[in-house]
Amino acid sequence: xNIYDVSEKAGVSIATVSRVLNGNSRVSEKxxxxxxxxxxxxxxxxxxxxxxxxxxxxKTIGIMCTDSSDMYIxxxxxxxxxxxxxxxxxxxxCCTGNNLSSKQQSLDLLISKRVDGIIIVGSKFLxxxxxxxxxxxxxxxxxxxxxxxxxxxxxGRNIYSVICNDYYAVYSVTSxxxxxxxxxxxxxxxxxxxxxxxxxxxxxxxxxxxxxxxxPNYMHLCTKNIIRAKEYLSHLHDSGASFDxxxxxxxxxxxxxxxxxxxxxxxxxxxxxxxxxxxxxxAICTEPEITxxxxxxxxxxxxxxxxxxxxxxxxxxxxxxxxIPADIVTRDTTSF
Amino acid sequence: xNIYDVSEKAGVSIATVSRVLNGNSRVSEKxxxxxxxxxxxxxxxxxxxxxxxxxxxxKTIGIMCTDSSDMYIxxxxxxxxxxxxxxxxxxxxCCTGNNLSSKQQSLDLLISKRVDGIIIVGSKFLxxxxxxxxxxxxxxxxxxxxxxxxxxxxxGRNIYSVICNDYYAVYSVTSxxxxxxxxxxxxxxxxxxxxxxxxxxxxxxxxxxxxxxxxPNYMHLCTKNIIRAKEYLSHLHDSGASFDxxxxxxxxxxxxxxxxxxxxxxxxxxxxxxxxxxxxxxAICTEPEITxxxxxxxxxxxxxxxxxxxxxxxxxxxxxxxxIPADIVTRDTTSF
DNA sequence: TTGTATGCGTTATCAA
DNA sequence: TTGATAACGCATACAA
Numbered sequence: 001x002n003i004y005d006v007s008e009k010a011g012v013s014i015a016t017v018s019r020v021l022n023g024n025s026r027v028s029e030k031x032x033x034x035x036x037x038x039x040x041x042x043x044x045x046x047x048x049x050x051x052x053x054x055x056x057x058x059k060t061i062g063i064m065c066t067d068s069s070d071m072y073i074x075x076x077x078x079x080x081x082x083x084x085x086x087x088x089x090x091x092x093x094c095c096t097g098n099n100l101s102s103k104q105q106s107l108d109l110l111i112s113k114r115v116d117g118i119i120i121v122g123s124k125f126l127x128x129x130x131x132x133x134x135x136x137x138x139x140x141x142x143x144x145x146x147x148x149x150x151x152x153x154x155x156g157r158n159i160y161s162v163i164c165n166d167y168y169a170v171y172s173v174t175s176x177x178x179x180x181x182x183x184x185x186x187x188x189x190x191x192x193x194x195x196x197x198x199x200x201x202x203x204x205x206x207x208x209x210x211x212x213x214x215x216p217n218y219m220h221l222c223t224k225n226i227i228r229a230k231e232y233l234s235h236l237h238d239s240g241a242s243f244d245x246x247x248x249x250x251x252x253x254x255x256x257x258x259x260x261x262x263x264x265x266x267x268x269x270x271x272x273x274x275x276x277x278x279x280x281x282x283a284i285c286t287e288p289e290i291t292x293x294x295x296x297x298x299x300x301x302x303x304x305x306x307x308x309x310x311x312x313x314x315x316x317x318x319x320x321x322x323x324i325p326a327d328i329v330t331r332d333t334t335s336f
Numbered sequence: 337x338n339i340y341d342v343s344e345k346a347g348v349s350i351a352t353v354s355r356v357l358n359g360n361s362r363v364s365e366k367x368x369x370x371x372x373x374x375x376x377x378x379x380x381x382x383x384x385x386x387x388x389x390x391x392x393x394x395k396t397i398g399i400m401c402t403d404s405s406d407m408y409i410x411x412x413x414x415x416x417x418x419x420x421x422x423x424x425x426x427x428x429x430c431c432t433g434n435n436l437s438s439k440q441q442s443l444d445l446l447i448s449k450r451v452d453g454i455i456i457v458g459s460k461f462l463x464x465x466x467x468x469x470x471x472x473x474x475x476x477x478x479x480x481x482x483x484x485x486x487x488x489x490x491x492g493r494n495i496y497s498v499i500c501n502d503y504y505a506v507y508s509v510t511s512x513x514x515x516x517x518x519x520x521x522x523x524x525x526x527x528x529x530x531x532x533x534x535x536x537x538x539x540x541x542x543x544x545x546x547x548x549x550x551x552p553n554y555m556h557l558c559t560k561n562i563i564r565a566k567e568y569l570s571h572l573h574d575s576g577a578s579f580d581x582x583x584x585x586x587x588x589x590x591x592x593x594x595x596x597x598x599x600x601x602x603x604x605x606x607x608x609x610x611x612x613x614x615x616x617x618x619a620i621c622t623e624p625e626i627t628x629x630x631x632x633x634x635x636x637x638x639x640x641x642x643x644x645x646x647x648x649x650x651x652x653x654x655x656x657x658x659x660i661p662a663d664i665v666t667r668d669t670t671s672f
Numbered sequence: 673t674t675g676t677a678t679g680c681g682t683t684a685t686c687a688a
Numbered sequence: 689t690t691g692a693t694a695a696c697g698c699a700t701a702c703a704a
Contacts, residue, residue: 002680002681002682003681003682004681012690012691013690013691013692014681014682014683014691014692015683015684015690015691015692015693016689016690016691018682018683018684019683019689019690021682021683022683026689026690027689027690028689028690031689031690045447045448046448046681046682047389047392047450047680047681047682048385048388048448048449048450048682049384049385049386049388049389049392049394049450049680049681049682050385050389050680050681050682050683050696051385051681051682051683052384052385052388052682052696053383053385053386053389053680053681053682053683053695053696053697053698054681054682054683054684054695054696055682055683055696056383056385056696058385058449060428060449063429067414068404068410068413068414068417069410069411069413069414071407071410074404074405074407074410074413075405077404077405077410077413077429078403078404078405078431081404081429081430081431082431085430090428090430090445090449091428091429092396092426092427092428092429093399093413093417093427093428093429094417094421094426095414095417095418108381109426111381112381112382112384113384113394113396113426114383114384114385226617226620226621252617255621258623259623262623263623281562281588281618282617282618282621284562285562285591285618285621285622286621286622286623287594287595287598287599287622287623338696338697338698339697339698339699340697348674348675349674349675349676350675350676350697350698350699351674351675351676351677351699351700352673352674352675353698354698354699354700355673355674355699355700357698357699358699362673362674363673363674364673364674367673367674382697382698383696383697383698385696385697385698386680386696386697386698386699387697387698387699388680388698389679389680389681389682389696389697389698389699390679390680390697390698390699390700391680391698391699392680
């Protein structure tokens, strides 16, 4: 079933069929209808390979991430996919894990599939070491197709980032904690990515701005895991360190903090204030519900796709980086 | 950059380059190395369209779901994608929402992209009405390519289902509740899909088997939402109905039940036992943590991909339906 | 072991 | 407005 079958049955040439297929106006109404009727009768579908061979585009965007089962990333994929579809593009998903060589392989694979562009989701995808060459393969790929980063930053030609203002978000939360009377504030974080380090810096700077001491054991790098967060706080508590607030870089850690407080009969928020990050469903699972930072993921995603479409349209004034401010959603684990 | 460039630079014919590309053994070691070297130097990547044009396969599987931001589905996508990759296949994701015509459109789109097979995730994708023609478009598509259902069932040629034994899982949980002394058991559920109705039936049958009354207001269809579950239980409680157990078809509803109990100073599990479903992270967010049914999602997904590969290999003895038993993960909201 | 020639289904260029 | 034909890049049957 191909264009020849249609042309034969309709009594026209393949060129005419092709014109009908592509909405070319240089076809008489009568001929067009005749061809459309035949296409319908035959249930004809154009062959995407043959088309791609000529046009060298598949109207498909590759989406890469380390782990699509992560709630934040899963939501991003949903939004991206929806926006791309609205713009006539499909998406091809690659979950790479955290191994550098498998990230490279996935990128090569998407390129070999001739995707028209690539969207990378999550700051953990990139190596945060600016000295290393670990992101070189991405800048190299950007020579041939545009690359977009959602919640990640990398500079370079044909690379576009859309990020949330993580530094300012954590700075604000920390400041609010201090303003509401907290002085011994623990910060639990999950990642040393660009975004992760920005958040940490926000915490430190807010302490400094208020003349509070930055204590190493009050900043803890922790796997993204409820139990681990609870364990570390228990450990800190048992070791005699006192703290009246916990700020986290992810809601799961904040859930751990709530569980720690409940297990030790520490009242929330009077004796211990807790703030989460990402404003996920986890923030409303606990009792009390958790104050959390809304990172505007949907807006990040729609902005990324918008920029992508502009780049495809040949607009060469698309900003390399877009920063979107976060919101703080106040609930019952804080007294501000 | 194509096969001709490589052949010219390597001083061989395009046929030889193609043979090297496809691992054909009828090439001398010397020639092979020469060609590989040139391919490397030129950074040559074969054009997938040209290849697909001849072979009419893209080594790509379409994955369809209603909503990839649903935690259950997000996990399924992760597992499926990983298994497909392990077998040399890529995946193309389509989130359709719940609208029938957009489901049909997405299916058409995947077919027009010449995917080699389609995996549909989630029982909500299918219409559960066996009388309606709403699933006809799927059986029609199955005439041309194999269709796999993960946690969904549809019978027909070239359609394969992998499902969890939901009926028996809920039957077991309900029986255990009864054995541990509960008599007034509420069942909250989110869906009237095939899987959803099976679960409901499991609940009813377990009650009947123990000579307990099936009361309509003790079975409630509820959106997948923490607050809604809490509200319904409050309503039931306020209306004077007494209950000593809540079984749910999703962890989110069980979280709502925990919140209801905490808000009303009802002790868990003594005064109220609670069971969730899907054994998601939500089950361990609350205090106490929730007993939940592990639906073996990873096993469902690997089994589906296994079956897919067997079908592609021409194995015509692949079972149309595979049923995998669930596990009950006992935690602190039940006394069994 | 290697090379030549053809077909895959479409789009686009040129001619009519 | 329509038709004939080249081009896209690869795999493969057949020839050498």
